[in-house]
Amino acid sequence: MSLAQVQAYLSAPSTAARLDQLSLRELKANVTANDQQMEKLKAQLQRDRAREKADEVRALKVRQQQALLQKQREDDEIEALLIEIERRKQDELQARLSQEQIKQELHALDLAGIASLEDARKCDLVELQNAKEALRRKEEAALRDIEALEKRVKDQVLLPTSEVP
Numbered sequence: 001m002s003l004a005q006v007q008a009y010l011s012a013p014s015t016a017a018r019l020d021q022l023s024l025r026e027l028k029a030n031v032t033a034n035d036q037q038m039e040k041l042k043a044q045l046q047r048d049r050a051r052e053k054a055d056e057v058r059a060l061k062v063r064q065q066q067a068l069l070q071k072q073r074e075d076d077e078i079e080a081l082l083i084e085i086e087r088r089k090q091d092e093l094q095a096r097l098s099q100e101q102i103k104q105e106l107h108a109l110d111l112a113g114i115a116s117l118e119d120a121r122k123c124d125l126v127e128l129q130n131a132k133e134a135l136r137r138k139e140e141a142a143l144r145d146i147e148a149l150e151k152r153v154k155d156q157v158l159l160p161t162s163e164v165p
Helices: 003-011 013-020 024-163
Strands: none
Touching: 003 013
């Protein structure tokens, strides 16, 4: 007797007459067969459950690996961003240092240029003063020459008139 037959018997009491016709040996064989089928069903259910659990574990491992890969990608991206930020900071610092150095050099050049301009002006002023002094001396010499020439001319003009008498 199969499990289906037992279920059918339990659900329909009219089949009790058929069980009355079976001998004890047949009943025992049917019960043993039913027990074996039950054990097979239990074993099948256990295998199915084990397979389902194994599938769930595999799926969970796959999800876990995907999550780990995603986390690793995100960590790599964060690390790359941090490196990029650090590089930009270094570039900015280098640019500021270069700009400050250029400002200092320009300031030094301005100071040097101003100093050289002042020196050049002083030299020009000294040259102008020397030229002015030289011109003054030439003018005085020219005036002396003119006075001497005038005196000679007067002396020559006066001499011939005084020799005539």
